[in-house]
Amino acid sequence: MSVRNYRLYWLGMAVSNNGTWMQRIAQDWLVFSLTGSSFAVGVTTALQFGPMLFLGLFGGLIADRYDQRKLLLITQCVLGSLAVILAALTLTGNIRVEYIYVVALGLGLVTVVDNPARQTFVGVMVPKELMRNAVSLNTGNFQLARLTGPAIAGVLIAAAGPGWAFAINALTFVATIGALLAMRVSELQVLPRAERAKGxxxxxxxxxxxxxxxxxxxxxxxxxxxxxxxxxxxxxxxxxxxxxxxxxxxxxxxxxxxxxxxxxxxxxxxxxxxxxxxxxxxxxxxxxxxxxxxxxxxxxxxxxxxxxxxxxxxxxxxxxxxxxxxxxxxxxxxxxxxxxxxxxxxxxxxxxxxxxxxxxxxxxxxxxxxxxxxxxxxxxxxxxxxxxxxxxxxxxxxxxxxxxxxxxxxx
The missing domain is CATH 1.20.1250.20 (MFS general substrate transporter like domains)
Structure with a gap:
């Protein structure tokens, strides 16, 4: 936490992770409410996490070739936009389970790049001797959101419906994007890039x-x-x-x-x-x-x-x-x-x-x-x-x- 860039990133992710957990809970609840089918919930989960199984290595290659901070700015903007689309469709009453499937697949495709970029970006923000500490704090950040995000989502869904959970998740991406923009680029570690080549x-x-x-x-x-x-x-x-x-x-x-x-x-x-x-x-x-x-x-x-x-x-x-x-x-x-x-x-x-x-x-x-x-x-x-x-x-x-x-x- 003594590293300014990492501190900004950690605080931004603390906000965004809560929003992500809120959307997960609200999304599953909405699919079940629309269909009454646990299988439909499973299809949504498969669409969201399936792309990582088939395209995960390509996402890692992209993270090795390009600037991780710029990649994260792109992925976080796209993820926030998908949350906006889901919120708008739900709050206007135009939501259908097929639209949720498309958004879930979009989330999965973006995560293919976002996940390895986030993992490798830790080594860009902090020196090698602090990397283990930073990885552990990232895990703690995720676990804290896992504790609070679903609880907030449960209250919000009961009081106002799942659409507002999607809307709040969209707003939480402002924290992550703002943190990435506020970083001092001169203090980031310079890592070698993988050149384009076969194999x-x-x-x-x-x-x-x-x-x-x-x-x-x-x-x-x-x-x-x-x-x-x-x-x-x-x-x-x-x-x-x-x-x-x-x-x-x-x-x-x-x-x-x-x-x-x-x-x-x-x-x-x-x-x-x-x-x-x-x-x-x-x-x-x-x-x-x-x-x-x-x-x-x-x-x-x-x-x-x-x-x-x-x-x-x-x-x-x-x-x-x-x-x-x-x-x-x-x-x-x-x-x-x-x-x-x-x-x-x-x-x-x-x-x-x-x-x-x-x-x-x-x-x-x-x-x-x-x-x-x-x-x-x-x-x-x-x-x-x-x-x-x-x-x-x-x-x-x-x-x-x-x-x-x-x-x-x-x-």
Missing amino acids: QLREGLRYVAARPHLLWTIVLVFFVGCFGFNFPIILTAYAGTEFHGGAGLYGWLNSTMAVGSLVGALLAARRNVVTVRMLYAAAAGFGVMLMVAGATPWLWLFLPVLAVTGLAGVSFNTMANSTVQLATDASLRGRVMSLYFLVLMGSTPIGSLIVGWITEHWGAPIALGVSGVVVVLAALGCGYLAARQAGLRISLDPRPGRRHLVVAARG
Whole structure:
């Protein structure tokens, strides 16, 4: 926060993230109100997040080629314009679900460029030694908005309708655009740009494949995203069938997890150094907390365990994000981060089918337990394979007074 440009950006995003969460809630509610169909809500979500799966690497290449600040000015203006269109159609009574589909697809296409540009812009605003701290504060910003944005949206939708939520979201982009315009360009870091050439997407993939600490971290992110972040499914089942509550309890469960996630992000912001060993240990710890949560039968105990689980999950996410950014050459960072988010966001829909099936047939506690086991095994397996590919040898020594885990060069 001592860096003026980053401080402006963080405050602008704090306003905009709240608006984004408000629009997400209002958009899903409006689609369901118009159609009465959960499938239609799913179609909207697929249209909004699907482009990242198919075009994410191209977005990363664009972020590597062009000035990230100028890219963000363009994407934020387009995102704000889409919110204006949605607000105008809703408030005038001309909204139809097909129009929402088109806007959702537009949001997804813009996000393809906006997401990697935002990630790599952190390294433009702050020096390398502050990047891990800045990434953690960005995560905390998002988690704080996740806590407050849906609550504001709920009140606003009940009082005035979803159209005003879209209108307020459109206004919040003024804060981000204003922050970007108010920055001192002379204080931004100068990063190398990727020149136009053939095979640049393959270059990014080869770069990751040749570096064990990047490759196996991204593979681990796949397993954690696939099995560790299916809480909408899990918490819905807990609120409805395990603890026999309703929408109110579901809200409490989400808020409890958001509080833990926010604390985890703020704690991660205090950490200046993260070793690869700490990263894999954080993933294993998250898996263990998933198993503990699955084995907790009482609501009064489940709530604090859920908060700690959220803390552990965000701690791993923050460590993995900052580690990949710091370990990547600046000219390739956009492509590598787009691959990172493609894996993270693309794995969750896959996992949701698996975890949803387990939850439906065996119950939410079993689903949490199985997810935790998979995450722990993935952390151990990826850690071992990363060390092996890097030419390291791992040995365990359980004897008292000895260093229990030893990592050394083979031979």
